[in-house]
Amino acid sequence: MTPTSTAPTTPFRQIKRARVSDAIVEQLLQLISAGILEPGKRLPSERDLCKRFGVGRTSVREALKPLISMGILEGRVGSGTYVSAETGQFQKPLAWGLLRDLNGQDDLVETRHMLETNAAHWAALRAKPENLAAIEASIQGMADHLQQPAEFQDHDAAFHFEIARATQNQILYRLINVIRGQIQTWIGERLTLAPNRAEALARTSLAQHREIFAAIKTADAAAARTAMDHHIQTATQDLHRLETARKR
Amino acid sequence: MTPTSTAPTTPFRQIKRARVSDAIVEQLLQLISAGILEPGKRLPSERDLCKRFGVGRTSVREALKPLISMGILEGRVGSGTYVSAETGQFQKPLAWGLLRDLNGQDDLVETRHMLETNAAHWAALRAKPENLAAIEASIQGMADHLQQPAEFQDHDAAFHFEIARATQNQILYRLINVIRGQIQTWIGERLTLAPNRAEALARTSLAQHREIFAAIKTADAAAARTAMDHHIQTATQDLHRLETARKR
DNA sequence: AGATCAAAATTGGTCTGACCAATTTTAAGA
DNA sequence: TCTTAAAATTGGTCAGACCAATTTTGATCT
Missing domain, CATH: 1.10.10.10 (Winged helix-like DNA-binding domain superfamily/Winged helix DNA-binding domain)
Structure with a gap:
């Protein structure tokens, strides 16, 4: 060479x-x-x-x-x-290398925040029509399942995946994929522990997703980043609150 | 399912x-x-x-x-x-999962930029004394090898590794590690192709590193991020310039 | 013909035993 | 004590066999 x-x-x-x-x-x-x-x-x-x-x-x-x-x-x-199905392909080695013996999940949350805010930024600048369509579809999916936590979560995940895809950055996509996959389990556990609050959280979440999508659609990178930042912070806090509430 | x-x-x-x-x-x-x-x-x-x-x-x-x-x-x-030796352990699976069949290295450069600017940010907020010492040592190492591209590059890499470590975020550290490792080869090739310019680039680089370090030392996260942003942009541009210069 | 269901064939997972070539250990010889 | 050749050890590969899960086949019954 x-x-x-x-x-x-x-x-x-x-x-x-x-x-x-x-x-x-x-x-x-x-x-x-x-x-x-x-x-x-x-x-x-x-x-x-x-x-x-x-x-x-x-x-x-x-x-x-x-x-x-x-x-x-x-x-x-x-x-x-x-x-194997395309989804999850090469996930395991990535997870092995990236997520082996972590102390807590602070690193996970922090890294996710970092990656997703940047993803929103680039998605706003680079999303193609098909990307926008896919993102919108996931939002519709969420709206249709406000009362079914599991399904809502699936579409929620899809929303973030599609944004990652819209960045046209493969590495970023794979990273978000694997980290989200790891966090997903954690989210699911906490949601099932407080099913009564799930719908309220879902509504808030949906509104924020719409905001993010609007920014991406108008190619407003800064707004997209801000909206995503806000969304993830809120979501993280909510989940933490669920957890501490449960513990008392 | x-x-x-x-x-x-x-x-x-x-x-x-x-x-x-x-x-x-x-x-x-x-x-x-x-x-x-x-x-x-x-x-x-x-x-x-x-x-x-x-x-x-x-x-x-x-x-x-x-x-x-x-x-x-x-x-x-x-x-x-x-x-296997600790260095590079779990690197291969990470690289497999993350870097397999990429088109170009644009994604690589972009992701690196994103990760390293954030790393500078968190390093400024979280660096411990030993981290600062390690970073400073790598700067000294660079200063001592301005005319030996290979050695300079090693200390350059060490500088970025130590910053990544100073974030206290394991995931971020591993990511920067693997991506930097990939980029390193590319950098080395280009530098050896234009050895006469290497020292000038090294001097510029060193100055920027000192700037970044100063910001981290004073726990000025915003300044650290800006300085790192500037540094990586410059470095990337320089390398691109080397490449196009060679092609003509 | 079509549906049912048990036997036969196929397939990944594991075990055993054997051989090769590279390496390490041992022991004999100087 | 040092050299050096033989013996033992070790990972890599091959071959054949058996198991349990699954698929395919084919006979039987409706």
């Missing part, structure tokens, strides 16, 4: 003793990235792959194993090995 | 058919996180682990495999399996 010449940096490549399984992993990842192996699709049985690759079953399995434990593939006994 | 009717969220746990290897993975990860398996340390041979866990070698290997391919463990034939 490096054009070298004077190059102080290593002109020599590490000799890599070919590890069979790694080579297979590489091929499979490429097939997936290339879209040849679509999400949900079943790949040939292990015994088939053995013949195709010309290797033993051990090697095939050792190649599949990391991909499975990273959530890219999914093994179902008796059925076969499948490419 | 939707957790059904009245019962908002599932009070029941998914029955997980125990996958032997997954259980082992969990145990190993825990041992590593708990520090019982320190970086660099050798773990028992596979055949030993078989006896200890009371499972076949296949299962042990299938447990080790994901950890190895994620860079957490390292297998050396004839020698044993070792816990």
Whole structure:
């Protein structure tokens, strides 16, 4: 890669003793990235792959194993090995690397705040018509389920995902995805503990979402950021309040 | 999928058919996180682990495999399996999840900018004496190596790492770590292509670093953010300029 | 023909035992 | 004590077998 010449940096490549399984992993990842192996699709049985690759079953399995434990593939006994649904793909390794042994969830909340406010900013500047449509749809979904916490939460999550997507920044999207996924559980737990307040919170939340959307729609980045900032702060406080209220 | 009717969220746990290897993975990860398996340390041979866990070698290997391919463990034939050095631990899974098939590096630069400006902000508010000392040391390191691009770059990187650490936000630290690591290569390539300009860039950079540090030292979050913003914008522009200059 | 359901085939998960090549340990020889 | 060659150890791979879950098949009954 490096054009070298004077190059102080290593002109020599590490000799890599070919590890069979790694080579297979590489091929499979490429097939997936290339879209040849679509999400949900079943790949040939292990015994088939053995013949195709010309290797033993051990090697095939050792190649599949990391991909499975990273959530890219999914093994179902008796059925076969499948490419995981796009959502959640590569989530596990991300979560492993990012969220392993955290003390509390303060870091989580703080990082989320940081990412989402910036996401609102960029979404306002870059959202395409289809992004706006998707965001609006999620708002409609929330409005339709004000009294069903679980469904409301799903659409709430969708709202934030779509904003992240609208930034056209893949890294930002993935980050928000994984962090939101982690926080989601926490939110759900607290909401089910105080179901009577859920609807009130939902109404407040919905209003704020509309505000954010309006700012994004008019490409007002600063307003979008402010609105998102306000929304997340409110939501976080509400959830904390639910928690402390419960404890007393 | 939707957790059904009245019962908002599932009070029941998914029955997980125990996958032997997954259980082992969990145990190993825990041992590593708990520090019982320190970086660099050798773990028992596979055949030993078989006896200890009371499972076949296949299962042990299938447990080790994901950890190895994620860079957490390292297998050396004839020698044993070792816990990887702390640096870069869990980096690979993070990088896999976050940085796989990106189009360009615009997302990278943009995300870095977002993370680092926020890091400066929080570092200013939370830096402990030892953090300030570490940051100052990295600045000194830069000052001492103005004419050695490679060394300068190392201390430059250290500066940003230490700021990330000073935020006391683990997630932010890990993120900056992995993204910076990715960008680092890119920076190095460009700098070695125009070694004559390296020193001038280094001097500018150093001055900006001092500015950032001053703001952090006085706990002026806004100033720290502004200074970091300015620094990263300058640096990015300079590197872009180097690149276009080379192409002509 | 269509539906039902039990037997057969397929599939991922695990176990056992074996061999290879790289490495480490041991022990013999100088 | 130092060298060095043989032996033991170790991760990587292969082969064959069995299990349990699942899918497919095919015979039976309606």
